[in-house]
Amino acid sequence: MLKVTAAQIAQKLGYSYSGANENIITAVTCDSRAVEKGSLFVALVGEKTDGHNFIKSAYEKGAVAVAASRPIEPIEGLVVINVDDGVKFLQELAAWVRINLKAKVIAVTGSYGKTTTKDMLGSVCGHLSACISAGNNNNELGLPLNICRADEETEILVSEMGMRGLGQIEFLCNIARPQYGIITNIGTVHSELLGSQEKIAQAKCELLKFIPQDGAVALNWQDKVFLDKYLATCKGKIIWYNCKERAEGACALDIKVSAEGSEFIFAWEDYLFPVKLNIAGKHNITNSLAVIVIALTLGVSIEEIQRGLAEISISGMRLKVEMAKCGALIINDSYNANPEAMQGALQVLSMYEGKKKIAVLGDMYELGKYSESGHRKTGENAFRFKADKLIAVGELAKDIAGGAIAGGMAKEAVFWAKNNQEAIDILLKTLDSESVVLVKGSRGMKMEEIVNEIMG
Numbered sequence: 001m002l003k004v005t006a007a008q009i010a011q012k013l014g015y016s017y018s019g020a021n022e023n024i025i026t027a028v029t030c031d032s033r034a035v036e037k038g039s040l041f042v043a044l045v046g047e048k049t050d051g052h053n054f055i056k057s058a059y060e061k062g063a064v065a066v067a068a069s070r071p072i073e074p075i076e077g078l079v080v081i082n083v084d085d086g087v088k089f090l091q092e093l094a095a096w097v098r099i100n101l102k103a104k105v106i107a108v109t110g111s112y113g114k115t116t117t118k119d120m121l122g123s124v125c126g127h128l129s130a131c132i133s134a135g136n137n138n139n140e141l142g143l144p145l146n147i148c149r150a151d152e153e154t155e156i157l158v159s160e161m162g163m164r165g166l167g168q169i170e171f172l173c174n175i176a177r178p179q180y181g182i183i184t185n186i187g188t189v190h191s192e193l194l195g196s197q198e199k200i201a202q203a204k205c206e207l208l209k210f211i212p213q214d215g216a217v218a219l220n221w222q223d224k225v226f227l228d229k230y231l232a233t234c235k236g237k238i239i240w241y242n243c244k245e246r247a248e249g250a251c252a253l254d255i256k257v258s259a260e261g262s263e264f265i266f267a268w269e270d271y272l273f274p275v276k277l278n279i280a281g282k283h284n285i286t287n288s289l290a291v292i293v294i295a296l297t298l299g300v301s302i303e304e305i306q307r308g309l310a311e312i313s314i315s316g317m318r319l320k321v322e323m324a325k326c327g328a329l330i331i332n333d334s335y336n337a338n339p340e341a342m343q344g345a346l347q348v349l350s351m352y353e354g355k356k357k358i359a360v361l362g363d364m365y366e367l368g369k370y371s372e373s374g375h376r377k378t379g380e381n382a383f384r385f386k387a388d389k390l391i392a393v394g395e396l397a398k399d400i401a402g403g404a405i406a407g408g409m410a411k412e413a414v415f416w417a418k419n420n421q422e423a424i425d426i427l428l429k430t431l432d433s434e435s436v437v438l439v440k441g442s443r444g445m446k447m448e449e450i451v452n453e454i455m456g
């Protein structure tokens with residue numbers, strides 16, 4: 001956080017306040033459990049909880065100020081900023097913090113792979129004073145909280161940006177004001193709300209008009225047909241990656257993949273150097289290409305890029321390999337899912353040669369008109385990538401099972417479970433030390449329950 005007091009924040013943003021202290025705000029949070037000494041606690045009113053009920057607790061943990069939208073009992077030594085809406089206050093605070101930062105801001109959006117790409121950027125920029133959004137704090141609340149973590153010394157600020165409709169990326173960009181950007185891909189997730197990949201591209205490309213003349217954006221060549229009509233809105237440099245030919249932009253040559261990671265030669269303009277990734281999947285090679293071109297544009301050295309990509313630490317429940325008590329390997333990729341990400345995860349599963357490969361795949365939400373075809377294609381890919389057994393979980397996943405059988409998988413190798421517990425029961429009957437299990441589904445399926453059960 002910038003070196004300011006609560007009174008200075010209130011004055012800068014035009015809010016009244018009461019109480020007095022000269023404490024510098026060291027952190028901003030809306031979670032009373034995360035309060036630390038010097039915090040500004042923003043009391044949000046939600047559907048189930050009211051942050052105002054936790055103000056005393058926040059003060060006792062070290063909060064020196066609170067933003068409140070209703071009258072509260074005065075507490076000696078606590079500054080109270082009087083706001084109409086806590087979320088709006090956070091957004092205004094973040095916008096003001098951003099204006100006062102010297103940091104270079106990178107926005108990361110796309111249909112999938114955002115968080116992994118953000119984590120990669122954090123790793124290659126680790127030698128700098130970098131502020132990287134935690135977890136997947138990528139919405140109208142999480143993004144402002146991340147920006148408020150930055151201070152005068154921050155050199156790089158990476159903001160992940162999610163969206164569920166038109167106008168949302170624009171709204172987040174108005175707060176973050178990015179100079180650099182990455183659009184990882186244009187997939188089918190969110191089609192339920194937006195209707196088509198064309199509309200998804202329109203929503204994601206709201207980022208482009210914010211890139212200044214001295215900035216740059218990395219775009220996936222494979223999505224060029226969706227992106228073309230919006231390119232003119234970008235004032236900065238457009239860098240294509242995931243290209244088939246080096247002449248078109250950045251590409252990966254001499255690719256070698258394994259269950260532990262991958263190696264390739266990065267090629268772009270005058271650059272040609274080897275890269276090792278410590279996370280598996282060809283889709284992660286694609287993500288790394290976007291990271292590399294932006295890092296090079298920022299002036300990060302080749303050596304730092306190579307080191308960072310060889311030592312990536314990925315946010316939870318994303319291709320995390322763990323060993324169950326029975327000796328089986330569990331690929332926990334349960335955070336979320338869409339057809340494109342399912343294909344990448346199944347490709348990782350296929351690399352475990354000599355193992356009994358079991359795919360536990362759940363419903364994928366928000367696919368709209370692509371729902372049936374996306375689920376059936378996922379089933380076909382389960383067979384294509386040589387899964388020995390498939391457990392499809394949920395009503396929508398019936399089409400995964402159907403697609404697998406139609407694609408050539410033996411009926412006796414395909415199971416359907418209506419919920420996670422049924423999937424667990426089926427899985428436990430076949431699990432042993434020679435098994436490797438991929439668990440993946442949409443966030444709402446909570447498929448980490450399956451992982452937790454089989455891990456013991």
